[in-house]
Amino acid sequence: ARAGSRGAHRFAVRAPGDDGPYLGAAIRGEGRFQVGVMMDSPWDDGYDIEVSEEARSALDRAIAEFDRLGHGIEAMAPEPEPGYPDAFRTIWQAGAATIPVDGADEALLEPLTRWLVERGRAVSARQLAEALAWLAGFEERVIRRFSSFDAVLTPALATPPPPVGWYDAQDGERNFAQQVQFTPFTSFVNVSGLPAITVPVEDTADGLPMGVQLIGRPGGEAALFALGAQLERRVRRRHRHPSTW
Template identity: 80%
Template structure:
């Protein structure tokens, strides 16, 4: 078995046993990247010399007890790493090389990881697909005519293609879970406040958090532990507000995969009043399979009655557009932005302060209603995506309104989880007739990552989808 065929947990254990070195592991994945990245478009920047130098430093100078010791990753190209081009998926930042690193980058370094480069992202991470004008699209390794999703599309494509064992991503409206589901992977959106350097607490409405993308639930838990506690537990949280429920290590919950839980099943979405939402037959089949498996394992399973939220679409659109208003591009440089980004920026900069304040207040009330609605369940099950992964070029690049509607129709079950601050996990379950994976999403209680990882592990053992590899392997 080649190294990239092994799980991240296997590789981590091999490193700990000194059966290989961080340099050898980095060299293996750099060779994979050199061969496959031109087809997949997963990495925008590859830094082989810096990666091998870093791997040697980790082997020589970093304590092996660090949770990600010697493990290869890539930084999402929304993050700054000192001395490495940081393009944010935009032609406006083609030549930008920062002098300092962002906090999340410093944390993965502290955890002992070895960055091989930057994973591709759409412009400023705004859309749920990774097909910008600044570089080639991130393609789905299961079918290169399909997109990898977004905005952590490059990270997901790299993991699915065996170019990385796992990868950190960020999720402000589904940007970890969407590409993970599209590429047949496990994606974890932690609770708001859980990951200290990617908590969501500094962003508008607290939407964006950092989390892992991996091939297995245990691999995702291993990376999550490294993000939550880079120096090991107890985690050094930096805010008074944090996710309840205690800390990890979360790997234990994923490896054991124990417990019986009460599950709700939800097929309505808060977008239903504003857009035509239809769940594709393949998405429905994945949900039905998951329900059947959980029922067979003895979990309680109950369908949730619909709960219309007609105020959700206008409130969320206001927040999404207002967030784009902070893009650091002005004047003539705005011509370098893509049409969707310009549309969002122009709309966002026209939002009155009163309208923004009202939207924030409405979404705070929505969060309370969602948590109350889910309170009798340990987790709530939904489709991961409403449609099968979309072909490259499917989204309208010019019409902002139509593009936004397409994104909502593809993935109506993700953004409300960010608004609610809840944790969620996507797990692959079935596949289409063409062999493209389809998955489900489990949404947990506040601070309920351990229960989600246990449920995900149980489902994974039943369907064993992680053992299959894309044709590109």
């Protein structure tokens, strides 16, 4: 089954192909879908992105389970987007520049926030306009790239969750880089306005959950809920929860 529209629909008030209601799709967990597998990230040209063995293992488990369920699985060829890191940083910094903080109060900000604010105040109107225009084109390219699939599968995270204190508490720019390296597959989904869910599928040797991300078409939430429900049943994690619950 294939659902939704194949086009790039920027500025749509209601996504074409909106296939709700969603509760039924999540409960029934039915359907056969075409799933693309994506391992490249638009951050690849700006940062050293490494996907850990644990993240790859979780992805491989999801691929195997979807294959057993009869879904079509296809590896996607990488499509570099070297302009993404600069454009994303520009709009992120420009947004931070609107935070109402001045003078001595700036010292109260965390280093990451202070770095974003300082850089954002130096962003010109032209730089911001160029970044927004570039990301608008990027959005269309992503939707077009994904249009052959009902969902696209990626690792949810590049590495297991880091321990408390791992993020640099002094260097804001390095802290930003660490966040990119930990979550290189999620920001571009927000930029593209696409629906997505994450599903835990395995535990690390330390008992930490590792999962996968499913990205849908515009308005394709029901397919994601159906796929997520099917995967949950296969990995038998639906009723698992922390011991403190």
